[in-house]
Amino acid sequence: MTNNLLLNVVNLRKYFPIRKGLLSRVTAHVQAVDDISFPIRQGETLGLVGESGCGKTTTGRTILRLLEPTAGRVEFDGKDVATAGAAELRRLRRDMQIVFQDPFSSLNPRMTIKGIVEEGLIIHRLGDRNERAEKVRETLRQVGLDPSYINRYPHEFSGGQRQRVSVARALALNPRFMVLDEPISALDVSIQSQIINLLVELREKFGLTYLFISHDLSVVEYISDRVAVMYLGEIAEMAKSEELYANPLHPYTQVLLSSIPTMDPLRRRKRIILQGDVPSPINPPSGCRFHPRCPWAKEVCRRQTPKLLAIDGHQFRCHAVEKEQMGEGDYELPKQRTLPDEALLKSTVGFEVPAGG
Ligand code: ADP
Ligand code: MG
DSSP, X not given: OOSOEEEEEEEEEEEEEEEXXXXXXXXXXXXXXXXXXXXXXXXXXXXXXXXXTSSHHHHHHHHTTSSOOSEEEEEETTEEGGGOOHHHHHHHXXXXXXXXXXXXXXXXXXXXHHHXXXXXXXXXXXXXXXXXXXXXXXXXXXXXOOGGGTTOOGGGSOHHHHHHHHHHHHHTTOOSEEEEESTTTTSOHHHHHHHHHHHHHHHHHHTOEEEEEESOHHHHHTTOSEEEEEETTEEEEEEEHHHHHHXXXXXXXXXXXXXXXXXXXXXXXXXOOXXXXXXXXXXXXXXXXXXXXOTTOOHHHHHSOOOOEEETTEEEOOHHHHHHHTTOOOSOOGGGOOOOGGGOOSSOOOOOOOTTO
């Protein structure tokens, strides 16, 4: 990892307008991404974590300008992605690639592996026929697939192999940055680590920079240098990985961590059960967006939006933590990371996200 800033996301917002009918006026907005900022250095991996619907995919797609931002900026290698001219945008479209969650629906079933991996090269007019064919074979080898499979179709492959094809499709363009949008969520647990290992290997080999999206904090721990926890379009907490897992500050992060099974007694936490589902991002809760589900919520949390604060680069957005850090805590907060029993609520947590979610 270097100190060079590769990607800089600044106050990014993405709101989706909602219309009742085709011709009617916009009645409301889905505030899918609401004022988030983070830098990613060259060679670094930022994990982006949160429950389904909290805005992870929208963040990834807006960064790549597959969606137009409502407000804010994305700078790649010092250039503003939104104002890039045609030639620059072409270059950016090669430098920034995406691997999707579901290798079953994201690969065209009518195209051969060769066609799929070669497509980007054709679009970007890279190489002649033979050079492209050679590049496809080389890329397949790099992702651990036998190049002799080149004329097969996606249905002839297992889930893990298909995801290798997706990675090859992105890698063939020699990108510098990849958004990995839940790249292993649709795969068997037994092969998930193989794909993670492949991604780590490729990152080292090619100096790649990743935004690794997952709904599961345990998945991103190994691969991420830093982790951002998203809740309802906002960043609730962001820190270096070791720091976040050792010292989670935000109640939401603690809830997510408490649901991870662990054999390590030092890290075993009392399981915190979270109430209800993520509220609608059309009308986010007042004050702290997490307050209706937060086991520690107080009156102020309902009234007042907590500011995003940082202690030694560890960012969090929580009144209770803020008070605690300032030594004013009347919150029996996190230190012991457990809850009063009455706060253990009936419903079980639904952190399992259906494929495509
Ligand atoms: P995640 O990837 O974390 O599951 P998404 O970014 O897919 O979350 O979605 C965030 C919110 O934005 C959700 O409420 C989702 O329903 C909404 N959303 C996503 N895409 C669109 C769209 N094209 N139009 C309207 N709402 C959308
Ligand atoms: Mg998603």
